[in-house]
Amino acid sequence: MGPGLRNVKLCVVPFLLGARSCRSLLKARTLRKMTHKNSSSNGRNSSADGQYATMTEIKKKMLKSFGLEPGFTTEPKSREDLLKYQPKFEDLPARSMQDSFCSAIIPLSTNAVLQDKYINFRGFARLGRLLEDMDIFAAWCCNRHLKVPNLPEGVPLPYSLVTVLVDRIDFTSVSPQGTQDIRLSGHVSWVGTSSMEVVVWLEQIVNEEYQKITRALFLMAARNATNTAAAPVNPIQPANEEEKRILAGGTDRKKQRQLLIAQSVFKVEPNAEEQSLIYKLYKRTTPNEQTGPRRLLPPNCIWMHDSFQMSTIPSFPEHRNQNNTVFGGFLMRSALEISWATAFLYCKARPTLEHISDISFQKPVSVNSFIKMTAYVVYTQENYLQIMTVAEVLDAYTGNHVTTNTFHYTFSAPDAVTEVLPRSYHETMWYIHGRRKFIASRS
Incomplete structure (x- = not known):
């Protein structure tokens, strides 16, 4: 991704309550506590976390915690024997947010191999790679939150963790350098009966002190061992x-998510303002006194169906998670990179990623799947582009397509961009939906 991630106007309560208001408080107190106390959750965490374990170490700890081992096997390891250790809700002790708080480092300053994986040709860190790590780190925070009483020593955690959605990702003006360490921090900020919200943020040292790069809210689902x-x-x-x-902010965010889903343009008709906009789009693209199907493209505009880029990606075992399905972070990285390329090709200039809206994970993806990523420019305004990227799983034998994920990105360009216009009613709904996402990102 390019440099210069701009400051965006962020929503206040409830969106940023977890990151801004508790970051310094929890960071100082919890790291001090973890440095002096060999605390653990089911004997699975050590004070090394307080000394900034690397993300490689975190991944190894995750595998060990779930009783998994690296390496490929044709048949995934059975975890059915862990079902007998599944606790009941009333047996689970309460936890504080400090229990799940931790930090980890991506050691780019000392690891040349990592630099090759994370850096782009301009010397900045690839945001897609960072999203992958944030997803893993969110699961690690959930792992730290879970505490099963009386779990025998050496028995793996009888859980599976699944990413349900990423609520929103906001960026600051800090451009992550590809040769300096990046620190991840986070904690569980809200829980339901079987779900956990995790706030994760990234920082890098600028002028001898850590500055925030981005933060995100992950909603994770807890599943049984199988x-x-x-x-x-x-x-x-x-x-x-x-x-x-x-915690109250997390409850508000849940209500906000439910409200947005209920009001989706794909479920209820557009409001009065949007219906008026649809009519104006029709008048702009229809010749005078024309009653037939012919449409007219105004100057300096492009039809939406000419604005997309597409790629088909085979998935491999290296992309799998502990459930032997495709890791959500890999999907996020792949979607972001094709979206950035689409924005670049559309505006013919290097774009700046401003905001990532809610990312939904609708279905698991098998590791032997073909993944089709299609990125559409669905809305433009001045020098901004709103991109919707759809991930589909392709069945190579039947040709069937199943949508598994939808991603929404806001990019900016150095100059005003060509206006995108819908041609069909279906595209018009995408246009209205993209406009809503753009307005929300700027509010």
């Missing part, structure tokens, strides 16, 4: 007034 049913999670008992406010 990923066949929901599993209960530890409730949160706020440790102080700060944690109470964060």
Whole structure:
């Protein structure tokens, strides 16, 4: 991705309550606690976390915690024997947010191999790679939150963790350098019966102190050991007034998500303002006194069906998670990179990523799948582009397509961009939906 991630106007409560209001408080207190105390959750975490374990170490700990081993096998390791250890909700002790708080490092300053994986040709870190790590780190925070009483020593955690959605990702003006360490921090900020919200943020040293690059909210689902049913999670008992406010913000965010889903343009008709806009689009693209199907493209405009880019990606075992399905972070990286390329090709200039809206994970993706990524420019305004990227799984034998993920990105260009216009009613709904996403990203 390019440099110069701009500051965007961020929504206040409830979106940023977890990141801004508790970051310095929890970071100082929890790291101090973890440095002096060899605390653990089911004996699975050590004070090394407080000394900034690397993401490679975090991944190894995750595998060990779930009783998994690296390496390929034709038959995934059975975890059915762990079902007998599945706890009941009433048996799970409450946890505070400090219990799940931790930090980790991507050691780009000392690891040349990592630099090759993370850096782009301009010397900045690839945001897609960072999204992958944020997804893994969110799962690690959930892992730290879970505490099963009386779990025998050496028995793996009888859970599976699945990414349900990423609520929103906001960027600051800090451009991540590809040769300097990046620190991830986060904690569980809200829980339901079997779901956990995790706030994760990235920082890098600028002028001798850590500056925030981005932060995201992950909603994770807890499943049983065989990923066949929901599993209960530890409730949160706020440790102080700060944690109470964060927890209340998580409840508000859940209500906001439910409201947005209920009001989706794909479920209910556009509002009066949007219907008026649809009519104006029709008048702009229809010749005077024309009643037939012919459409007219105004100057300096492009039809939406000419604005897309597409790629088909085979997936491999290296992209799998502990459930032996495609890792959500890999999908996020792939979608972001094709979206950035689409924005670049559309505006014919290097774009700046401003905002990533909600990312939904609708269906698991098998590791032997072909993944079709299609990125459409669905809305433009001045020098901004709103891109919707759809991920589909292709069945090579039947030709069937199943949509598994949808991603929404806001990019900016150095200059005003060509206006994109819908031609069909279906595209018009995409246009209205993209306009809503853009307005939300700028509010």
